[in-house]
Amino acid sequence: MKELALILRYKIQNSRRGFFAPRLENILRLGVNLLVGILLFAGAYWFFHYILTYLSGLHEIGSLLMDKVVSLAMLTFFMMLILSNLVISLSTLFKSKQTEFLLSLPTEHLNTFIARFVDNSTYSTWAFLFLALPLLASYGEVHEFRWWQYLTLFSLGLIPFVLIPATLGVGSSLLLFYLRRFTRPINIILPLVALVALATWLYLQANNPRSLSLSSLEDFRILNSYLSNLKAVSFSYMPHVWLSEGLKALTVRDLQKLFVHLFALATTTIFLFRMLLLLSEKIYFKGWLASEERSSSRKAERRARRRKAGFWLGFDPLWWLPPDTRALVVKDLKLFVREPSQWAQFTILLVLLVLYLVNLGQLPLTFGGQQLWETVITFANFAFCGFILATLAVRFVFPSISMEGANIWSIGSSPLSLRRLFWGKFGISFVIFLILAEILAYCSNRMLYLSGLMMALTGLGIFLMSLGLTSLATGCGAIFANFSERNPGKIASSSGGMLTAVLSLFYVALMVFIVAIPVHRYTLHLSSGLDFSPLEVFRASIMMLALNLVAIFLPLKLGLSSLEKRSDF
Amino acid sequence: MIAVRNLTKKFGEKVAVDHLDLEIARGEFFGFLGPNGAGKTTTIRMLVGLSRPTQGEIEIAGIDLKKEPVRAKLKVGHVPDNPYLYDKLSAREFLNFIGGLHRMERRQIEREADFLLDYFEMTSWCDQRAEGYSHGMRQKTVVAAALLHNPEVIIIDEPLTGLDPHSGRLLKNILKERTKSGTTVFVSTHILGIAEELSDRIGILSAGKLIACGTAPELMGMAVAQGENLEGLFLRLTRQQSPDSVLST
Numbered sequence: 001m002k003e004l005a006l007i008l009r010y011k012i013q014n015s016r017r018g019f020f021a022p023r024l025e026n027i028l029r030l031g032v033n034l035l036v037g038i039l040l041f042a043g044a045y046w047f048f049h050y051i052l053t054y055l056s057g058l059h060e061i062g063s064l065l066m067d068k069v070v071s072l073a074m075l076t077f078f079m080m081l082i083l084s085n086l087v088i089s090l091s092t093l094f095k096s097k098q099t100e101f102l103l104s105l106p107t108e109h110l111n112t113f114i115a116r117f118v119d120n121s122t123y124s125t126w127a128f129l130f131l132a133l134p135l136l137a138s139y140g141e142v143h144e145f146r147w148w149q150y151l152t153l154f155s156l157g158l159i160p161f162v163l164i165p166a167t168l169g170v171g172s173s174l175l176l177f178y179l180r181r182f183t184r185p186i187n188i189i190l191p192l193v194a195l196v197a198l199a200t201w202l203y204l205q206a207n208n209p210r211s212l213s214l215s216s217l218e219d220f221r222i223l224n225s226y227l228s229n230l231k232a233v234s235f236s237y238m239p240h241v242w243l244s245e246g247l248k249a250l251t252v253r254d255l256q257k258l259f260v261h262l263f264a265l266a267t268t269t270i271f272l273f274r275m276l277l278l279l280s281e282k283i284y285f286k287g288w289l290a291s292e293e294r295s296s297s298r299k300a301e302r303r304a305r306r307r308k309a310g311f312w313l314g315f316d317p318l319w320w321l322p323p324d325t326r327a328l329v330v331k332d333l334k335l336f337v338r339e340p341s342q343w344a345q346f347t348i349l350l351v352l353l354v355l356y357l358v359n360l361g362q363l364p365l366t367f368g369g370q371q372l373w374e375t376v377i378t379f380a381n382f383a384f385c386g387f388i389l390a391t392l393a394v395r396f397v398f399p400s401i402s403m404e405g406a407n408i409w410s411i412g413s414s415p416l417s418l419r420r421l422f423w424g425k426f427g428i429s430f431v432i433f434l435i436l437a438e439i440l441a442y443c444s445n446r447m448l449y450l451s452g453l454m455m456a457l458t459g460l461g462i463f464l465m466s467l468g469l470t471s472l473a474t475g476c477g478a479i480f481a482n483f484s485e486r487n488p489g490k491i492a493s494s495s496g497g498m499l500t501a502v503l504s505l506f507y508v509a510l511m512v513f514i515v516a517i518p519v520h521r522y523t524l525h526l527s528s529g530l531d532f533s534p535l536e537v538f539r540a541s542i543m544m545l546a547l548n549l550v551a552i553f554l555p556l557k558l559g560l561s562s563l564e565k566r567s568d569f
Numbered sequence: 570m571i572a573v574r575n576l577t578k579k580f581g582e583k584v585a586v587d588h589l590d591l592e593i594a595r596g597e598f599f600g601f602l603g604p605n606g607a608g609k610t611t612t613i614r615m616l617v618g619l620s621r622p623t624q625g626e627i628e629i630a631g632i633d634l635k636k637e638p639v640r641a642k643l644k645v646g647h648v649p650d651n652p653y654l655y656d657k658l659s660a661r662e663f664l665n666f667i668g669g670l671h672r673m674e675r676r677q678i679e680r681e682a683d684f685l686l687d688y689f690e691m692t693s694w695c696d697q698r699a700e701g702y703s704h705g706m707r708q709k710t711v712v713a714a715a716l717l718h719n720p721e722v723i724i725i726d727e728p729l730t731g732l733d734p735h736s737g738r739l740l741k742n743i744l745k746e747r748t749k750s751g752t753t754v755f756v757s758t759h760i761l762g763i764a765e766e767l768s769d770r771i772g773i774l775s776a777g778k779l780i781a782c783g784t785a786p787e788l789m790g791m792a793v794a795q796g797e798n799l800e801g802l803f804l805r806l807t808r809q810q811s812p813d814s815v816l817s818t
Contacts, residue, residue, distance in 0.1 A: 003669075010662070010666040011655075017658075101653035103618075103619060104617055106642035107670055292619075
C-alpha cells in the first residue's frame, strides 16, 4: 500500500507538471486546452439544455421521453467506456515502457496494475465527461436541482458508473492477453465487433424504434403503447438503468428509491473492482509476459514465405505511384496495421459508424411530403458525417507527420523531399478519407430514403468536406509537428490537435449552415410556393467556395512552409 | 550470488537461451559477451524478472526469483539497454522515487543521491526535469538509480551507451570499486575492451548457448594458442567471419 502510494504520488507529480509548468509553451497549451474545454462543455450544455427544455415542455409525455433520452445516452456512454477502456489498456497496461519499468521495480505486480489502471481509467474517461457532465448538469438545471442533489449525483452516481465499465473493459483485456488472443488484429477486432453487436442488440431491445413512426407522432395511442413497450423491455440489471432511475428518484426526492439504485451502483463497483484485483493477481503478469513474448519469429517466417512465394503473384496495386511515394505509402500502411492502438481505435470508430447505419435502417422514416423534416434529417445526417470525419481527421491524419518521429532523419537525409513527404501524407489521407466518407454518406442517405437531389448535394458536400478536413489536419499536423512523441493518441490530444479539432468542427458547422439554408428555402419553394431567388444559391456557392479555399489552401500552404523551415530533425 | 541453472527461453520454435548454467560469485565482475541476437538481453530480462524462463531456475543472493520476485529485486540494481525515465521528474526526484521503492530511509536516500549525483557530475542538472537531458545524462541518472540502494547485484545492459569517455571512465571505476566491497556486477556488452579490462570472468554467448567462459587471461591464452587476439577468438567462437575476410571475398 505504501509503495502504491509512492508510485501514485510521483506519477501525479509527473503528470501535474506536464499540465501546469510555468513556461510560455505550457501556459499557451494550457490556455488553448482550457478554452477548447470550456467551449466544448458550453456547447454540449447548450445543446442538451435545449433538447431537455423542449422535452420538458411536452405535457404528459415530456418527462418520460426526457428520462428515456438520458437513459439511452447513459447506455451508449456505458458501452463506449467499456470499449475505450479495453482499447486503451493495450498501450497502458501492456505495450508500455512505463509499465515495463514499473514491473522491474521491487514491488508487487498488483501495485503496477493498480497504478496503470488509474491511468487507463483517466485516459478512457475524460472525453466521456465532456458529454456526460453537461448532459447531467442540464438535466439538473431543467429539474431545478439543489447543490446536494448535484453532489449526490456526481459523487455517488457518476463515479461508480464510470468505474464499472473501466473494470469490465480492463478485465476483458486481461483475459484476452492471458489467453494470448490479443496479439493479432483479427483477435481484437472480433471481440470488439461482438461487444458492439451486443450493444446494438441491447439498444434496439431497449429502444424498439420500429414501433415508432415519425408520421405517427401525433397519435397518442401509438405513443402510449410505445412508452409502455419501453418500460417492459428495460433492463433492470444494467448500471445505466440504475443511474437513470437514481436520477429520477433524485428529481422527485424519493430517498428510498435513490438509495436502492445508488447502493446497487456502489456495491457492483466494489464487487467488480475486487474481482478485477483478484484476476489481476492471478493473470496480469502472465498476460503481460505473453504480450512481450509473442512469437514474432513465426510472423517473420510467414512474411518471408509470402515474399518468396511472390505475394499477390507479383501484382503491385500501387504501381501507378512514383517509387518514393509508393515506398512511403507502403511503410505507412504497414506501420498502421502493426500498431494495435491505431487499428483498434479505427475499428471502434468504424463499428460505431456501422451501429449508426444499423440504427438508421431500423427507423422507418417516411417524410410524407414534409419538406422541412427531409431537410432537417438530411442535414442532421450531413452534420453527423462531418463530425465523424473531423474526429477521424484529428485522430489519424493530424499525427501522421509527427509519427515520422525519431525516424524523420531517414526521410530528412533521403532524396525524398519534405515537400514530397507532405503531399504524400496528404494524398494517402485524402483518398482513404474520401472513400470512407462517400460510403458513409451514400449508405446513410439510402437508409433515409433521400431524393436524388439531396443525395447529389450531400455527395458533393462530403467530397468538399473530405478535402477541407484532410487539408486542415495535414497542414496543422505539420505546423504543430512533434517528432519526440511516439503515441498518436497523445499527439492528437496536444494543444495543436485540440485547436485542429475546434477548427474542423467550426468548418463542418459552417459548411452545414451555408448549404442547408438555401436548400431548405428551395424545398419550401417547391412544396408551398415560398419566394426563392436563384441569387441565394449563388451567394451560398460563393460563401462555400471562399470557405473551402481558406480551409484547403491556407493550412496546406502554412503547413508545408512550416515543415520546410524546420531545423530540429 | 547469481545462480542460473539450465535456463532456457523459447519464443515459439525459436530458442533464444539454450540450457544456460552460470554461477557468479559475490564481488565478481562478470562480462557477458555475444553478437547481436545471441540472447544476452533475453537472459538479462529473465534475471530481473521481466521475462519468465521456459525452463530452469534463477537465484539472486540465494533467493529464488520465481518464488520471491520482490525480495530478489530488492537485491538488484538494473540498468536496461533502453531505460525509462519520467520526463517531468528531475534526476533527484527520480532517485527519491526509486529509493522509496527500495524501502530506504529518507536521509539515506539523500546521502546516497548527493554522492552519486556529485560523482557523475550531475549536480548542476539534478533539479532540472529529465525531458531536457541528453542521452548520456539520462544514462547517468539511471545508473545512479541502480546504484542508489547499494545493491548486492548490479545488472547492466550495455553500460556505456551514450556516455562520453570521461563519464564512461567514472562508471567503470565505480563498478570496479563496488565489486571490492562485495557487490556482484553482471555486464552485458558488445565491446570486447570493456569486458577484457574490467571482468574477472567473461562468458561468451552465441545462439543462446554459453560457448566459452573463463578469466580474461584464460581466454587470451586460448586466443594466443591459435595465433589470434581476443577479437579473433570471439569471432571464431561465435562463428562469425572476420570483417576483413568478408571484405576480401
